[in-house]
Amino acid sequence: MPRSLKKGPYTDPKLLKKLSKFKSGGRDIIKTWSRRSQIAPEMIGYTFGVHNGKDFISVAVSEEMVGHRLGEFSPTRKFVKHGGKMQKELEMQAKEAEKTKAAASTATASAVPAKK
Numbered sequence: 001m002p003r004s005l006k007k008g009p010y011t012d013p014k015l016l017k018k019l020s021k022f023k024s025g026g027r028d029i030i031k032t033w034s035r036r037s038q039i040a041p042e043m044i045g046y047t048f049g050v051h052n053g054k055d056f057i058s059v060a061v062s063e064e065m066v067g068h069r070l071g072e073f074s075p076t077r078k079f080v081k082h083g084g085k086m087q088k089e090l091e092m093q094a095k096e097a098e099k100t101k102a103a104a105s106t107a108t109a110s111a112v113p114a115k116k
Contacts, residue, residue, distance in 0.1 A: 035071025
């Protein structure tokens, strides 16, 4: 369920305080752990370092992001890859093709004599 219209959007007060200090300060990234805070129009143009549980992900706020949460732009899980045996075979074939392509390009480069 969404938040009540009477209450308005939630933005962490500490984050707003950091934002006001940032205007007068001059840092380039505002670090925050408040992933639940909603992006307000005052935040447009600033860069936030949103914590994902391990490190801070840089999020540059634009107009289209207003109304969304900061946590939406800082994924907490790292996608490795799908596949299995078949995927490994395809990757090996791609590596072999790159090696043959690189070998062919070096052979043609060494076969062509330099112009004087």
